Amino acid sequence: MDLEEWRYNFQSEADGLLHGDTWNLEFDYSIQPERSQRGWKEYITRTSARFWCSLCPRGWPSNRVMVLFHMRLKGRTGTVKVRGFGQSCQNCSDAQMEDPSIDPENITILMKNLVTKIRIKCYKEGLDVFEYHQINLEVNSSHDPDNCEGCREGICTN
Ligand SMILES: [Zn+2]
Ligand SMILES: [Zn+2]
Numbered sequence: 634m635d636l637e638e639w640r641y642n643f644q645s646e647a648d649g650l651l652h653g654d655t656w657n658l659e660f661d662y663s664i665q666p667e668r669s670q671r672g673w674k675e676y677i678t679r680t681s682a683r684f685w686c687s688l689c690p691r692g693w694p695s696n697r698v699m700v701l702f703h704m705r706l707k708g709r710t711g712t713v714k715v716r717g718f719g720q721s722c723q724n725c726s727d728a729q730m731e732d733p734s735i736d737p738e739n740i741t742i743l744m745k746n747l748v749t750k751i752r753i754k755c756y757k758e759g760l761d762v763f764e765y766h767q768i769n770l771e772v773n774s775s776h777d778p779d780n781c782e783g784c785r786e787g788i789c790t791n
Pocket of ligand 1 (some may be wrong): 688689
């Protein structure tokens, strides 16, 4: 995941919608689902991504990639922490969790949904709870829970 790309997308989707406050986005792989700190709001969603093994040439697409956001507004400054859940290679016994590589159009969809969640959860705007759906990739193999970090943490959904 490329931080600058996420920040750019977030700022353009948030433009004019977050009450003139300053919001920053950062990656944080230590955040845990359903264990947000006091004052932080949570949003868990799903997207599509590609993965590449760092030990062999194998790559694979997945439509079950969980993304966790923790958001907090403090005074006039907001912070969003993002964690993308990894997957590991089925072919390599020592495979590590690889970072998801998410297409730009799906990052845009994530950011549109995130901005709506911030407006509802941090600004108490009475918006309809509507989510744009991810653009699916063509996936020919079934989901592999043993190699999915979201499954291991019990948050991976269909
Ligand atoms: Zn591999
Ligand atoms: Zn899973």
